[in-house]
Amino acid sequence: MGCRDVHAATVLAFLSGTASVAGLLAAVLLPNWRQMRLYTFNKNERNVTVYTGLWIKCARFDGSRDCVIYDPQWYTAVDQLDLRVLQFALPLSMLTAVSALFLCLIGMCNTAFVSSVPNIKLAKCLVNSAGCHLVAGLLFLLACAICLTPSIWVIFYNNYLNRKYEPVFSFDISVFIAIASAGGLFFTSILLFLWYCACKSLPSPFWQPLYSHAPSMHSYASQPYSARSRLSAIEIDIPVVTHAS
Numbered sequence: 001m002g003c004r005d006v007h008a009a010t011v012l013a014f015l016s017g018t019a020s021v022a023g024l025l026a027a028v029l030l031p032n033w034r035q036m037r038l039y040t041f042n043k044n045e046r047n048v049t050v051y052t053g054l055w056i057k058c059a060r061f062d063g064s065r066d067c068v069i070y071d072p073q074w075y076t077a078v079d080q081l082d083l084r085v086l087q088f089a090l091p092l093s094m095l096t097a098v099s100a101l102f103l104c105l106i107g108m109c110n111t112a113f114v115s116s117v118p119n120i121k122l123a124k125c126l127v128n129s130a131g132c133h134l135v136a137g138l139l140f141l142l143a144c145a146i147c148l149t150p151s152i153w154v155i156f157y158n159n160y161l162n163r164k165y166e167p168v169f170s171f172d173i174s175v176f177i178a179i180a181s182a183g184g185l186f187f188t189s190i191l192l193f194l195w196y197c198a199c200k201s202l203p204s205p206f207w208q209p210l211y212s213h214a215p216s217m218h219s220y221a222s223q224p225y226s227a228r229s230r231l232s233a234i235e236i237d238i239p240v241v242t243h244a245s
Contacts, residue, residue, distance in 0.1 A: 010133060013191040014104050017140060020184030021097045023177050024147060028090050031056045032172035033083060033154065039168075051172065052080070054087050082157040085150045090178065093147040097185060100139035104192070107132030130196060137192030140185045148182035151175055 031053030038048040046061040048068070059069035078084045107129040154175050161169045 009191050009195040010104065010108055013188045014101065014108065016184050016191065017097060017101050017104065017188040020181045020188060021094060021101065023181035023184065024090060024094050024097070027174045027178040027181060028054060028094070030174045030177070031058050032174045033086070034080070034158065035170045035172050037168045052083065053174070054083055054090070082150060082154045086154070089146050089150045093143045096139050096143040096146065100136040100143065103132045103136040103139065107136065133192045134196050137189040137196065140189035140192065144182045144185035144189065147178055147185065151178040151182065
């Protein structure tokens, strides 16, 4: 498998990264990070569930889909440390993953549409597709770490709230979506790393997304025989005759 071939691994990595970013976006927007169940002993009243998201808060009666209390300004008054950290971590993870997707797309387009023999005048502007995929894999791995760490912390912080107050808190579906998206980002980075490690023809310098100097044309074409080497072969076949005095 060569660096200049569009491989199924890179296409699958791009699709997996796109799906993971979509999952992160859903986790950011859904108001389902934490539930708080409020029970009543009055038979004429219904229990209330408070759904807490990163940006809004909604309180609903059991069996109802309408919000009795809807707070669109919740993001300015978040009093739970784990959700406050997620407000910064998840958008940063999304931005990092989108940058990685952009680099991955540049690498695939360069592989598919750019000629294998570059123009020397444009050598400094050429994109190293192998380097793009490597940097994209590192960015996907970084986005996974930024997303996964605070998402898992929500689970432990939920237990802390139950011990501090009452056992009425539980984490909701957005936690699972964020963890699954982080797993998708990790899978994407592994695919890109495997493709890169299996790549045989690595341009120099192989670790940079852009060439730092003009690549030699000898790396793209075979070196022709010189006239001197042809003459040397002829000279070997010519016998040397000496005349005795």
